[in-house]
Amino acid sequence: MLLPISNTSKSSHKKQLFKINQFLNNNKRKFLGLITIFFILFWIIPSPSNSSVYDSSPSIISKLFHGAKKSPRVMIILAANTGGGGVLRWKSEQEFAIERLSISNKRNYCLKHGYGLVVKDLTTAKRYSHEYRESWQRVDIIKQTMREFPDTEWFWFLDIETLIMEPRMSLEDLIFNKLDSVAERTVQQFNPLAFPINIPHVDYSEEPDLLITQDCTGFNLGSFMIRNTDWSRLLLDIWWDPVAYEQKHMIWDHREQDALESIYASQPWARSKIAFLPTRLINALPHGACGEDPNKHKYFYNSLENDFTVNMMGCAYGRDCWSEMQGFMTLYEVKNNKWYNKIFGI
Known part of the structure; x- marks a missing residue:
């Protein structure tokens, strides 16, 4: 059963609302200033x-x-x-x-x-x-x-x-x-x-x-x-x-x-x-970057030996840079998105 609200409670509630509205009106500029500063910092300063x-x-x-x-x-x-x-x-x-x-x-x-x-x-x-x-x-x-x-x-x-x-x-x-x-x-x-x-x-x-x-x-x-x-x-x-x-x-x-x-x-x-x-180690080349060089084992990329970085050197001259990048990126996804990599972070 709902109890009736007394006139005293209604009066007290109105007084509290009046005080809150008065406080907000008196500090409106401060609040707007703080909100503006927050959004400026949010958009300009990079996240951690x-x-x-x-x-x-x-x-x-x-x-x-x-x-x-x-x-x-x-x-x-x-x-x-x-x-x-x-x-x-x-x-x-x-x-x-x-x-x-x-x-x-x-x-x-x-x-x-x-x-x-x-x-x-x-x-x-x-x-x-x-x-x-x-x-x-x-x-x-x-x-x-x-x-x-x-x-x-x-x-x-x-x-x-x-x-x-x-x-x-x-x-x-x-x-x-x-x-x-x-x-x-x-x-x-x-x-x-x-x-x-x-x-x-x-x-x-x-x-x-x-x-x-x-x-x-x-x-x-x-x-x-x-x-x-x-x-x-x-x-x-x-x-x-x-x-x-x-x-x-x-x-x-x-x-x-x-x-x-x-x-x-x-x-x-x-x-x-x-x-x-x-x-x-840091500059492996794709096959074709140096032709059929006898020293190709020194610088041609080898996925089985986990070469660290590959460089599509000279791909704009007679080769297709985008196809080479796509091919190595597909290999990257295969090598680094295995289930145990995701679980253990290795």
Whole structure:
């Protein structure tokens, strides 16, 4: 049975509602201000789950947010024409798809291991097109990223037509914790360009600051790692020097690759800090990238041996980049989406 509400209770209830309405009216501006600030922060500042993925052109508030936190030990640098324009032509739909696939692949890897990812937009490369220095941008981009993240120890530069095939493996376990055993300090074992094996005044006892690979054409710069040191900044400055470029650009077929090879061939200070990783470790190539080379076991991708990274080097010249990326991505899904991977996270 419902009891009747007394006049006293009704009066008390009306007084409470009146006080609440009066409080809301007096503080309306404050509430609106707080709601506005909340939505601004929600849309501009990235969520904690994306804290290791960096935008190449963040807003002012985002810059402040990133600057306040600790930089990751490893930063992956991915250069892409995300805006839609290239240097000399517009991109195709397949090129857009390749970029989205590649960026997603690197982002997932970074989130898994706590690394950073910065995607650099290459549309500004039009400033280099008059002298065809587009491919030299990787040097300029690394220098810029080092300035943006001065506390990061290692930078891993990757071309867009690459895929990390074994996301379970961290770079510490794969390379950094066993660098002395995994890296070659000389070209004695593999020397496709016939460099002099020894030159005077090279000190191989120094820790390497540049980790690169070789293939049938020499140095492969589609995937390489550089440590954030004074030596590295000096190397980048000399490597980028337009004087050498202007003197040699008519005979250097591979441009920035030839420039680095020239430095390695003649400069002991540079050779002392450069080491070579096995090509299939961070830069495995698909069959056809180097023709039927007798050394194909050194650099052609082998899924049975769990090669870490694949690079569709030169796919735009006589091959199909999109088909190759799709094929390796299908293999990636097969290798990494097994039931025990999902249950145990391995």
